[in-house]
Amino acid sequence: MRLSQIADALELEMCTTNCSLDCEVTGCYVSDILSDVMANSKEGYLWITIHIHPNIAAVSEFLALGGVIVVNGRRPQPETLEKANEHKIPIFTTKLSAYEVAGRLYGSGLRCQKEC
Amino acid sequence: MIAETVFNQGFEVEGGDFVRGGEASCRILEILKELAFPPSIVRRAGIAAYEAEMNIVMYADDGGLELTVTPDRIVIVVADRGQGIPDIELAMRDGYSTATDEIREMGFGAGMGLPNIKKNSDEMKISSTLGEGTRVEIVIKANHGEVRCEDSRPCAES
Ligand SMILES: Nc1ncnc2c1ncn2[C@@H]1O[C@H](COP(=O)(O)OP(=O)(O)O)[C@@H](O)[C@H]1O
Ligand SMILES: [Mg+2]
Numbered sequence: 001m002r003l004s005q006i007a008d009a010l011e012l013e014m015c016t017t018n019c020s021l022d023c024e025v026t027g028c029y030v031s032d033i034l035s036d037v038m039a040n041s042k043e044g045y046l047w048i049t050i051h052i053h054p055n056i057a058a059v060s061e062f063l064a065l066g067g068v069i070v071v072n073g074r075r076p077q078p079e080t081l082e083k084a085n086e087h088k089i090p091i092f093t094t095k096l097s098a099y100e101v102a103g104r105l106y107g108s109g110l111r112c113q114k115e116c
Numbered sequence: 117m118i119a120e121t122v123f124n125q126g127f128e129v130e131g132g133d134f135v136r137g138g139e140a141s142c143r144i145l146e147i148l149k150e151l152a153f154p155p156s157i158v159r160r161a162g163i164a165a166y167e168a169e170m171n172i173v174m175y176a177d178d179g180g181l182e183l184t185v186t187p188d189r190i191v192i193v194v195a196d197r198g199q200g201i202p203d204i205e206l207a208m209r210d211g212y213s214t215a216t217d218e219i220r221e222m223g224f225g226a227g228m229g230l231p232n233i234k235k236n237s238d239e240m241k242i243s244s245t246l247g248e249g250t251r252v253e254i255v256i257k258a259n260h261g262e263v264r265c266e267d268s269r270p271c272a273e274s
Pocket of ligand 1: 212
């Protein structure tokens with residue numbers, strides 16, 4: 001599923017400015033524990049979290065994630081967006097909860113691709 | 117310096133700086149990409165370096181990462197000046213953490229960092245002196261091909 005399709009379907013608000021949405025999302029992971037995300041998400045995944053600090057951009061960069069959806073209407077800090085723009089990692093925000101976002105993504109057919 | 121070094125560079129890390137924390141590992145990630153290591157190796161090195169770097173940010177005064185690349189391995193030495201680790205075996209346990217509430221609120225402090233480093237490296241050495249500091253050596257062998265499962269599930273036949 002394309003990231004642009006997901007952004008439209010869930011009416012996500014884009015926070016970053018120079019990131020392409022024309023990429024394939026390979027899965028999704030929901031967690032607010034950074035080490036857990038490091039251990040269990042894969043390249044191209046969307047990450048659903050409540051965190052707004054710059055380390056979400058760093059973690060996404062290390063894992064080559066497809067993007068981050070910040071939930072509950074929270075807004076990424078300016079330093080976070082700076083880093084995300086630099087590394088071209090799309091970050092979105094939504095008023096929906098993590099449960100709602102994950103549920104809708106699953107309902108729309110998004111599944112996690114096995115890597116190997 | 118190790119014989120046959122093809123690349124060597126050090127990066128400084130400041131304790132307590134959560135905004136810049138991770139930038140040293142990010143540079144290492146970029147360098148390894150430029151050196152054309154396979155993505156799975158770059159990723160493992162990046163995760164291990166980042167976990168170790170954030171431990172300096174969280175638990176030490178200051179320190180640094182030193183990246184050394186030889187034809188067959190990537191070595192990242194992460195050393196700091198700080199409180200040190202009283203019981204390394206305990207610290208290595210999955211879930212063990214002495215992180216403050218403030219650190220936990222940021223999503224760190226799940227006690228998965230050192231286990232993640234071990235999981236993503238081929239060799240990991242850790243030593244520490246109380247009141248002086250901690251040294252973590254991460255070795256990733258670069259000569260055994262790029263296909264490697266990152267989790268314990270068996271590989272599917274392709
Ligand atoms: N560089 C360090 N200096 C001092 N203590 C450390 C350092 N790295 C790790 N520790 C100790 O080991 C524990 C476990 O570390 P880790 O597995 O990375 O989990 P976490 O960072 O989530 O606490 C830490 O909570 C801390 O007590
Ligand atoms: Mg840690």
